[in-house]
Amino acid sequence: MKFIIQRDKLVNSIQDVLKAVPSRTTIPILTGIKIVASNEGVTLTGSDSDISIESFIPAEEEGSEIIEIKQPGSIVLQAKFFSEIVKKLPKDTVEIEVGENYLTRISSGKAEFNLNGLDSDEYPHLPQVEEHHVFQIPIDLIKTLIRQTVFAVSTSETRPILTGVNWRLEFGELTCIATDSHRLALRMAKIENDHQESYNVVIPGKSLNELSKILDDTSDLIDIVITENQVLFKAKNLLFFSRLLEGNYPDTSRLIPEESKTEVEVQSKEFLQTIDRASLLAREGRNNVVKLSTLPGGILEVSSNSPEIGKVSEEVQTHHIEGEELKISFSAKYMLDALKALEGTDIKISFTGAMRPFLIRTPQNETILQLILPVRTY
Amino acid sequence: MKFIIQRDKLVNSIQDVLKAVPSRTTIPILTGIKIVASNEGVTLTGSDSDISIESFIPAEEEGSEIIEIKQPGSIVLQAKFFSEIVKKLPKDTVEIEVGENYLTRISSGKAEFNLNGLDSDEYPHLPQVEEHHVFQIPIDLIKTLIRQTVFAVSTSETRPILTGVNWRLEFGELTCIATDSHRLALRMAKIENDHQESYNVVIPGKSLNELSKILDDTSDLIDIVITENQVLFKAKNLLFFSRLLEGNYPDTSRLIPEESKTEVEVQSKEFLQTIDRASLLAREGRNNVVKLSTLPGGILEVSSNSPEIGKVSEEVQTHHIEGEELKISFSAKYMLDALKALEGTDIKISFTGAMRPFLIRTPQNETILQLILPVRTY
Missing domain, CATH: 3.10.150.10 (DNA Polymerase III, subunit A, domain 2)
Structure with missing residues (x-):
């Protein structure tokens, strides 16, 4: 050579x-x-x-x-x-x-x-992937899909299947779901798919992170080939193979509440910064938990208390709060992750009581949702 | 409050x-x-x-x-x-x-x-420093003095005095010396000093590093007050106290050879990059050692050999080589540190045989020198 x-x-x-x-x-x-x-x-x-x-x-x-x-x-x-x-x-x-x-x-x-x-x-041979069925996604969209879900995979090997992101393709719609059983991220996207194939696979979170790092930000299409135990991403001059995780991904649809008792709409960036500040003291103590309470006049109070260090509280003016009064505690880290994954200037949070999972979404956008399980403190 | x-x-x-x-x-x-x-x-x-x-x-x-x-x-x-x-x-x-x-x-x-x-x-009280005698150095000069010497202090506590930089002020001239007993860095500077005081102290390398990080790049003067066991640096709205190291700093003047047998003058940046490349393989093996040989025609050969990984050699055209032929081995890291500390486009290296310490200087500049002890490999 x-x-x-x-x-x-x-x-x-x-x-x-x-x-x-x-x-x-x-x-x-x-x-x-x-x-x-x-x-x-x-x-x-x-x-x-x-x-x-x-x-x-x-x-x-x-x-x-x-x-x-x-x-x-x-x-x-x-x-x-x-x-x-x-x-x-x-x-x-x-x-x-x-x-x-x-x-x-x-x-x-x-x-x-x-x-x-x-x-x-x-040197070991690369997996053989038969390219009978290929579907395509723009590269910038696949990077967004990954960014909005992969952070929610489990980092623990207790349930290996949860370390991956579940990709389901059905009726020309791709649904990506990740959960570590304390929070869940879901993103859907329409796919141009001539074959009307359907797939249900689990791609390791690590693979998706590495793939995202390699891909440039372009709207070029990437080819995706899924086989029984491998997925192949094909961009220009680049082949990226990953093994798939074995096993059945849990049915998460029942986790997602369909009704809500308290609805809040608030400016995303301001709320994120408030949570970030409240978590400064919480990081040391009990699992990074902050407390959120609705107050009259459309005000949310975010607070946290670490007895040895001190306490913090801050009021945020929301666009509106509808429904029941609420006091709820949750992981500030999960909330920050969810808020960073959502796009847009405003977010809508739908609560179904202090002990039930709640949803964070972008108003008028049904393709993405973030779900967090509260922490019992009362 | x-x-x-x-x-x-x-x-x-x-x-x-x-x-x-x-x-x-x-x-x-x-x-x-x-x-x-x-x-x-x-x-x-x-x-x-x-x-x-x-x-x-x-x-x-x-x-x-x-x-x-x-x-x-x-x-x-x-x-x-x-x-x-x-x-x-x-x-x-x-x-x-x-x-x-x-x-x-x-x-x-x-x-x-x-x-x-x-x-x-x-809260403990700050050291009391009597400000009878103060001398001044421009802040950009003190940052340069530190940068050109402090990297050569010892990181081992075997001889604690060597973890500091020796500052000697005499006849209006400040000499800063650092050595870890394998290499030495020396920098001199004229000081405006009305009192004609003389000092001989050892300032911990860590203190000088932190001081350098805090100071802005300006030509404003900084006041320096030295007492028996403390040094105080006074800039605008800032006081920086450091304890001094106890003990006598070794006399390093005998280490510095006065004659040379081989003199090389070479472009600094090119030589630095060559040493850097040669050290790529050496880093794994025997203490990061590279070999330097003079060749006819004013050429230096830099090489290194790590049997398991491979070998590297590169020729550098010097401005001139004078004196005896030479083959010598030394730590690539020490050479890189020394070259980075020197200013100017060219450097002059003075050897006194393969087993003797050698000097690296900037031509026509007597205020700074770097010394390295070779490694015995032949």
């Missing part, structure tokens, strides 16, 4: 596949990046066996040469050193050449590195 | 004194910030008993009111909560009022915090 490549293209491609490379692993070769040079271009692969990322750099793009392929071939190089070296090389181009015993020369200007490589035949 | 203060001024002042507040301490009250309000203004104090910082906010500055003092007094508030709260308050002004049992109300807009305070009489 021997080729000369534009350094910035190689750096970007390495950064992408690096997101799948584990720092520690029981399969040593996975700490490496697989490099395959063909006459069409160079393909890099990183994998931790849950997530695999393949990035392709074409030899030629828009008529200009990016890679001069002198000899096709392949090698696996230690990801950590390979990425650091390429980043710090002195010139705009890099020459990479594999010699005997997988010894790989990386040179640029007068700098020359010789790295011990590994046989690429030893 | 009761006053209303501009929030941004309070935030800045808290940030300054916070640098002295320890996160853990055997003296619980030191995790607090002392606040004293007088008719002239508000003074904040933070201290870990090694370093103490006092920041004064005048009630009035350039004719405009910064603080409305309603009632002089004092209190100690938990630094962590006080700083977080003030940062996140909603309005541009903050009211602080001490009530019964040191309970302190902090309010801004509709947000109201009540923090449990502590009696300020329990």
